Amino acid sequence: YTHKKGGKFSLKDFDIGRPLGKGKFGSVYLARHKNPEYIVALKILFKSQLQNATVEHQLLREIEIQGHLRHPHILRMYTYFWDEKKIYLVLEYAEKGELYKTLQSQSRFSDKTSALYIYQMADALQYCHTKNVIHRDIKPENILIGSDGELKISDFGWSVHAPGNKRRTMCGTLDYLPPEMINGHSHSKHVDIWALGILCYEFLVGKPPFESEDSAKTYDAIKKLRYYFPDYVSGGARDLISKLLVLEPTQRLPLDKLMDHFWVKGHVEAKK
Numbered sequence: 001y002t003h004k005k006g007g008k009f010s011l012k013d014f015d016i017g018r019p020l021g022k023g024k025f026g027s028v029y030l031a032r033h034k035n036p037e038y039i040v041a042l043k044i045l046f047k048s049q050l051q052n053a054t055v056e057h058q059l060l061r062e063i064e065i066q067g068h069l070r071h072p073h074i075l076r077m078y079t080y081f082w083d084e085k086k087i088y089l090v091l092e093y094a095e096k097g098e099l100y101k102t103l104q105s106q107s108r109f110s111d112k113t114s115a116l117y118i119y120q121m122a123d124a125l126q127y128c129h130t131k132n133v134i135h136r137d138i139k140p141e142n143i144l145i146g147s148d149g150e151l152k153i154s155d156f157g158w159s160v161h162a163p164g165n166k167r168r169t170m171c172g173t174l175d176y177l178p179p180e181m182i183n184g185h186s187h188s189k190h191v192d193i194w195a196l197g198i199l200c201y202e203f204l205v206g207k208p209p210f211e212s213e214d215s216a217k218t219y220d221a222i223k224k225l226r227y228y229f230p231d232y233v234s235g236g237a238r239d240l241i242s243k244l245l246v247l248e249p250t251q252r253l254p255l256d257k258l259m260d261h262f263w264v265k266g267h268v269e270a271k272k
């Protein structure tokens with residue numbers, strides 16, 4: 001279903017359903033491809049907005065990257081098409097919605113849920129890294145939940161082919177930035193490993209470790225590794241997080257070791 005016989009897809013191939021959300025450059029709708037019937041998420045981007053934000057190249061890079069990624073924990077981009085004013089991304093529909101909403105409603109996740117989710121994210125990132133792709137924007141807002149409750153990383157808007165050091169405009173949260181990206185040093189796949197440490201902490205505690213009311217304090221806390229664990233955080237989780245939130249990028253726990261960590265393995269029956 002990524003190649004339509006007889007050329008390009010077009011809007012008339014789809015019935016448009018309810019809005020799923022508003023993205024940065026457009027909105028997303030539930031949609032059904034008419035023949036064969038297939039439920040998708042249709043993201044509609046305005047060319048004018050992309051041009052104003054000079055992000056066309058980023059979108060093209062993302063389309064290129066997404067085209068080669070096939071993984072159960074990475075949201076698919078099936079195809080894309082355009083008309084004179086808009087670009088349409090035909091995306092996988094994640095039936096159980098947005099992870100950050102689930103985290104907000106549950107305030108924090110159990111050890112078992114957190115370990116399973118971190119395992120799935122590490123599995124997806126390990127796959128990306130073998131394809132020399134760094135995601136660079138791992139956070140709950142970019143993670144969706146599939147029909148079996150499995151996580152799906154999405155929105156590779158910031159991904160690059162390693163090693164990159166594209167300055168990222170500081171849009172969105174700073175909470176996930178590793179020290180090397182704050183100093184503008186070139187960074188590598190280790191940025192994603194740092195982000196998994198932040199993500200694991202946020203799953204267990206309900207907020208990221210370095211969160212503070214102003215960005216200067218957040219930067220300072222990151223660079224000084226100033227964070228604490230609430231009493232309820234288990235020893236196993238503390239051990240894993242302390243091996244991911246390491247200032248020296250190359251000293252962070254590699255993804256295969258993460259997936260093998262006793263706290264993760266204790267909660268995740270090993271993959272068949």
Ligand SMILES: COc1ccc(C(=O)Nc2ccccc2)cc1NC(=O)CCSCc1cnc2[nH]ccc2c1
Pocket residue numbers: 020021023025028041043045050055056058059062066075076077089091092093094095096097098144154155156157
């Ligand atoms: C592979 O995925 C993506 C690929 C590319 C882009 C993108 O916009 N790229 C971009 C745009 C402009 C400049 C540069 C780059 C976004 C996504 N993914 C999402 O946006 C996730 C939410 S939309 C889908 C979706 C599914 N399933 C759901 N279930 C509930 C809500 C929901 C929402």
